[in-house]
Amino acid sequence: MKIALTGNPNSGKTTLFNAITGRIEHVGNWPGVTVEKKEGYIKSSLTSGKGNLTVVDLPGAYSLAPFTSEETVTRDFVLNESPDVIINIVDASQISRSLFFTTQLLELGIPVVVALNKCDMTAKTGIQIDSRLLGKLLGCPVIETVAVKNTDGGLKALVQAAVSARSAGIRPQPPLADAGSPAAAEEDREALDKKRFALVNEMTARVEKRKTESSRQSLQDKADRIIADKWLGLPIFAAVIWLVFSISQSWAGPWLADVLVGWIDGFHGLVEGALGEGLHPVLSALLLDGIIGGVGAVVGFLPLIMVLFFMLALLEDSGYMARVAVVMDRYFKKMGLSGKSVIPMIVSTGCAIPGIMATRTIKNERQRRTTALLSPFIPCGAKLPVIALFAGVFFGDRAWVGTSMYFLAIFMIIISGLIVRKITGDTSRSYFVMELPPYRFPGIGRAAVSMMSRAKAFIIKAGTIILICNAVVQLLQTFNWQFQVVPGSQPAASILASLAGPLAVIFIPLGFGLWQFAAAAITGFIAKENVVGTLAVTFSVTNFIDVEELALISGGTEVMGVFGITAAAALSYLVFNLFTPPCFAAMGAMNSEMESRKWFWGAIGFQLALGYILSFIVYQAGTVITTGAPGNGFTGGLAAVAVLAGVIIFLMIRGSRGADLKSVKAA
Amino acid sequence: MNNLIAVLIIALLVFLAVRKILQNRKMSDGCISCMGCPLAGKCSEDDRPPSTK
Numbered sequence: 001m002k003i004a005l006t007g008n009p010n011s012g013k014t015t016l017f018n019a020i021t022g023r024i025e026h027v028g029n030w031p032g033v034t035v036e037k038k039e040g041y042i043k044s045s046l047t048s049g050k051g052n053l054t055v056v057d058l059p060g061a062y063s064l065a066p067f068t069s070e071e072t073v074t075r076d077f078v079l080n081e082s083p084d085v086i087i088n089i090v091d092a093s094q095i096s097r098s099l100f101f102t103t104q105l106l107e108l109g110i111p112v113v114v115a116l117n118k119c120d121m122t123a124k125t126g127i128q129i130d131s132r133l134l135g136k137l138l139g140c141p142v143i144e145t146v147a148v149k150n151t152d153g154g155l156k157a158l159v160q161a162a163v164s165a166r167s168a169g170i171r172p173q174p175p176l177a178d179a180g181s182p183a184a185a186e187e188d189r190e191a192l193d194k195k196r197f198a199l200v201n202e203m204t205a206r207v208e209k210r211k212t213e214s215s216r217q218s219l220q221d222k223a224d225r226i227i228a229d230k231w232l233g234l235p236i237f238a239a240v241i242w243l244v245f246s247i248s249q250s251w252a253g254p255w256l257a258d259v260l261v262g263w264i265d266g267f268h269g270l271v272e273g274a275l276g277e278g279l280h281p282v283l284s285a286l287l288l289d290g291i292i293g294g295v296g297a298v299v300g301f302l303p304l305i306m307v308l309f310f311m312l313a314l315l316e317d318s319g320y321m322a323r324v325a326v327v328m329d330r331y332f333k334k335m336g337l338s339g340k341s342v343i344p345m346i347v348s349t350g351c352a353i354p355g356i357m358a359t360r361t362i363k364n365e366r367q368r369r370t371t372a373l374l375s376p377f378i379p380c381g382a383k384l385p386v387i388a389l390f391a392g393v394f395f396g397d398r399a400w401v402g403t404s405m406y407f408l409a410i411f412m413i414i415i416s417g418l419i420v421r422k423i424t425g426d427t428s429r430s431y432f433v434m435e436l437p438p439y440r441f442p443g444i445g446r447a448a449v450s451m452m453s454r455a456k457a458f459i460i461k462a463g464t465i466i467l468i469c470n471a472v473v474q475l476l477q478t479f480n481w482q483f484q485v486v487p488g489s490q491p492a493a494s495i496l497a498s499l500a501g502p503l504a505v506i507f508i509p510l511g512f513g514l515w516q517f518a519a520a521a522i523t524g525f526i527a528k529e530n531v532v533g534t535l536a537v538t539f540s541v542t543n544f545i546d547v548e549e550l551a552l553i554s555g556g557t558e559v560m561g562v563f564g565i566t567a568a569a570a571l572s573y574l575v576f577n578l579f580t581p582p583c584f585a586a587m588g589a590m591n592s593e594m595e596s597r598k599w600f601w602g603a604i605g606f607q608l609a610l611g612y613i614l615s616f617i618v619y620q621a622g623t624v625i626t627t628g629a630p631g632n633g634f635t636g637g638l639a640a641v642a643v644l645a646g647v648i649i650f651l652m653i654r655g656s657r658g659a660d661l662k663s664v665k666a667a
Numbered sequence: 668m669n670n671l672i673a674v675l676i677i678a679l680l681v682f683l684a685v686r687k688i689l690q691n692r693k694m695s696d697g698c699i700s701c702m703g704c705p706l707a708g709k710c711s712e713d714d715r716p717p718s719t720k
Contacts (some may be wrong), residue, residue, distance in 0.1 A: 027684045283673040291680060464684045471681060 002054045003042075003162055004078055007089035008098050009060030010437050011116045016089055016147035017057035020046055020155055024453045025057065036357070037073055046159045052161070056083065057092040062097075064104045065189070070361050078108060085162045088567075089115045092122045092129055092144070093438070099138075103196055106140060111165035114142040115158050121438065125218075126211030126601040134207045139173040141165060175199060204227065220439050224323065233327030234557075238407065240315070241619035245402035248308035249388055256303035264296040270528065282478055282485060290474025290537055291467055297536035298529045299462050300581070301385035302455060308384060309454045312349055312531075313447035319439045321346050329432045335417030338432035341371040345378050345413065350454055352376040352586040359593050366426045372593045373603040374416055376582035377409045381454060382461075386577050389532055393563070394570040405578060412579065416610060422652035423602075425659035461527060469523050470533045477538060509637020510576060510612070511569025511619035521576070527583050539563065568622025568631070572615045580611030609644040616641050 003015045014025050021040035042053040056523055058077055059070035066072040078086060084496035088105050090098040092594045095116075105112050116131050135142035141161040146153035176192075226232055247253070250309055315321055324346065329339030337459055338363050348355025362368040379387060379402070421427075474498035480486050488492045492501075492515065500518035507513045507521075516538035523530035535541070539562055565573070581604050591600045616637050623631035 276672055279673055280670050283670055283677070287673050287677050291677065345675055460687070464687045467680060467684045468688070471677070 001051075001085070001163070001166055002056065002081075002083045003059045003085045003087055004083035005055060005087050005089060006074060006101070007060060007115075007117075008091060008094070008101060010435065011060065011089045011091040011094075011098065011145045013060065013089050014057055016087075016115065016117065016145065016155075017055060019147050020159060021055060023531060024449050036070070037077060042159055047163070048155050048156075048160065048403070055087075063101055066170055068361050070192075070360055078105070078110070083278075086110050086112045087115055087158065087162055088112055089117050089145075089147075092116045092119050093127055095129065095134075095208060096200060099200040099203060100196055102138065103175055103199065104219070106138065106172045107176070109171050111162075111169075112138075112140045112172050113158065113161045113165050114138060114140060115154075116142055117143045117147055119144045119154075120146045120148075121440075128209040128211075130207045134203070137203050137206065137612055139327070148446070167418060172586055175203075189385060223439060224436065227320070227550060228323045228326045229235070229331060230327075233323070237324055237327055238403075240320070242399060242403045242408050244308065244311040244398040245406070246540060248304055248311060249391065249402050250399045253304035253307040253388075254392075256307065257300055257496060260303055261296075261300045264292075264300060268292050268296065281510060286471060286474050289540060290470050293540075294470030294533040294537045295462050295467050296475070297541070298385060298466055298533045299459065301388055301532065302458060305381050305384050305458060306389050306451050306455050306643065309350065309381065310447050310451040313450040314442040316346070316442075316450075317442035319437045319600070322434065322437050322521045325432075325434060326436070328354045331414055332417070333430055333432070335414055336421040336426060336428065336430055337367050337370060337417055338430040339434060340432055341367060341374075344371050344375045345410075348375045348378040349378055350381055351457075352378075352380045352582045353589045355380075356589040356593050358584060363654070364428070364430070366424055366428075369432060369594045369596065369599045369603075370417060370420050370424075372590050373420065373599075373606065374413045376586055376590070377413050377416070377579055379405050379409060380528070381458065382583065383577060385529055385532045387574055390570045390574050394567045401574070405574060408575070409578060412610070412614070416606070419648060419652060420606070423655040425647075425655035425662070427651055427656075427659050427663070458529075465527050466529055466533050469530050470537055470623070473519065473523060473534050473537050491538070506640075509631070509633035509640065510615045511572045511623070511631055512565050512576075513633065516563075517565075517573065519581075524577065525581070525584055528577070528583075531577060537565075566623065566626070566631075568619050568626060570618035571622060575618045576611050576615035578611070579607060579614055581607045606648070609648060613641050613644055 005017055007013050017038065017040065018025055020042050022043050023038075023040045025038055036059065038057040040055055040057070042055055047053055047231045056077065058074040061071040061074040064078070066075045077083070086105055086108075089103050090102060102112070102114060114135070114405055116129065116134070119129075124127060128446070131142045131144050141164075143158045143161050144154050147155070158290055176196055268288065271292060275284075275287075325339040325342040328342045332338055332341055341359075343361065344355045344358040346355075347358045352375060355378070356372045359368045359375065362371055384402075387402050387405055395401050420627050475498060476499070477491060477494045478485060479495055480493050481498065482494055492496060496519055497515045500515040500522065503522070504513045504515045504518040507518060516535065520531045520534040521537060523534045539564065541562065582590075587604065590603060594600050594603065620630050620634060620637070623629070
């Protein structure tokens with residue numbers, strides 16, 4: 001038996017899906033979190049021995065006439081894949097809007113059960129709904145549910161109602177009598193929609209009682225006036241992000257990381273002690289430095305990332321992030337995007353892949369492709385260890401580095417959006433209408449589940465792809481081309497150094513023209529966490545969290561001496577890592593969502609050019625400020641930057657001319 | 668003896684890592700994006716880049 005979960009965006013479908021299946025799919029307190037269907041089995045405790053019940057979580061939709069690509073997924077599924085029962089999740093606080101879709105579902109001839117969700121919210125806001133009467137008017141069972149509740153919350157009754165509806169095999173009677181008739185099919189859709197709205201309004205008037213006057217400002221409205229204010233919204237957002245980075249990167253995160261790193265060190269010592277001093281140097285380097293040291297260096301940053309993810313999950317759950325979309329909308333409009341592009345960027349703070357996939361909620365093709373190009377600029381979970389490492393080693397205050405990277409990314413997204421708009425010659429205006437979810441006290445449990453899910457993905461990645469990469473890097477560093485072991489004092493003679501060395505030349509104007517950094521840049525394309533792992537292996541540093549060890553390695557001199565680059569170069573490396581193309585997996589997602597080779601390769605070229613130009617500016621300007629003279633490779637770098645900038649400007653002029661020609665033709 | 672143990676440990680770790688990567692690839696119908704992808708093994712047909720199938 002297959003049950004489809006449908007409903008309006010942000011009605012709580014995925015939360016209900018997680019509650020009845022026990023899975024931990026990503027949820028958020030804003031519309032558009034789910035963009036593709038997800039399948040699971042209902043927990044046996046809810047089925048009462050009725051066997052395997054498959055449930056499919058579908059993206060939110062307002063009607064069966066799809067407006068965006070994820071709504072098409074829902075429409076296609078319910079129309080073509082004939083689920084046995086449809087559970088329609090209706091937000092109890094918004095029934096007048098939700099029932100439009102319900103009445104359409106009732107016309108499909110498939111048994112429908114309505115889950116009147118978020119009933120706890122209606123009780124708090126003084127809304128009363130007569131669910132029995134609603135069931136009579138709709139001609140289908142209506143079950144009150146609270147999907148976020150840890151106890152049953154009506155879920156068992158809901159599943160049983162779905163099973164009974166299927167067993168009874170009763171086809172629902174459409175409330176809109178003539179909607180299913182052949183005449184109705186030819187009728188003007190607008191007129192039919194008007195009829196449907198009238199019916200829904202009539203139903204709502206009969207079943208809903210509101211104690212609050214709609215004209216009176218609620219506490220939520222008052223809060224929105226401040227939080228989403230056009231002047232105050234941005235400083236508040238900056239303060240919130242600074243606080244999030246402070247807690248995760250400077251306060252709680254490092255404290256927890258110290259504990260974990262202590263365990264990793266202990267394990268390293270245990271293996272070293274157990275295998276003894278007689279171990280062959282190649283095996284010792286591969287196992288202790290490459291695998292345990294390299295993976296350990298990456299995993300050491302896990303607590304910082306977990307704290308950050310926990311904080312972001314709390315913000316998502318509270319409903320604040322939806323307000324950020326409203327705040328950013330006015331800036332995004334200037335570059336032809338809208339607040340809708342903010343959602344994929346917020347999702348990208350976890351990982352760019354789901355962020356890029358979330359762009360499919362954007363209907364306009366250029367806006368969708370531009371958002372897929374720009375979303376990877378936001379520091380994702382994989383880039384955070386690199387930021388945390390450099391902030392910790394080169395800059396005393398870790399929080400401002402992370403925060404500034406975040407806001408530099410937002411600033412460059414706006415600038416890049418303007419550039420891309422000029423290049424494409426698209427002058428169309430964008431519009432943004434978003435349903436603001438109510439504020440709610442964030443669930444600690446939900447945030448913890450979200451954090452643990454992301455932490456698990458991070459650990460699996462560290463134990464698979466990062467482990468293999470570090471082992472390969474260690475081997476390439478151990479041998480020369482004659483497959484002889486390279487002496488520890490001459491790592492530059494290794495295969496790795498000879499491969500990465502030529503590439504390092506182009507990084508000289510950026511301040512990090514060392515083969516170790518070039519190697520890290522290459523492995524970073526496989527997974528960005530690899531940057532930390534590769535630096536750990538190539539510099540033979542297994543513990544990045546404990547600064548004292550770094551000081552010992554550098555012979556008691558300055559910590560940054562280990563890497564052999566300046567603070568300006570470190571900042572330049574962070575900028576390079578942030579703006580150059582993301583990992584291969586995210587590039588695959590970009591390719592998939594852009595659906596155009598021209599756009600995809602143009603995006604990769606743009607990201608490479610932007611990363612190089614910005615990195616050059618940061619290093620050279622930083623060097624001039626700190627030393628009074630430009631850094632190494634200034635002339636060559638300036639020439640390269642001039643060429644890259646020239647190409648971008650040429651494309652912008654060509655795009656603008658194309659747009660002018662189009663407007664002349666249109667006139 | 669210790670060298671042999673070290674070789675076995677390395678071989679086991681690499682084997683487990685490669686097996687997990689290949690498992691994810693199999694579950695994702697051979698999509699190469701599973702390398703480091705958080706959706707590895709649980710993505711749907713629609714998620715996979717056409718060029719990598």
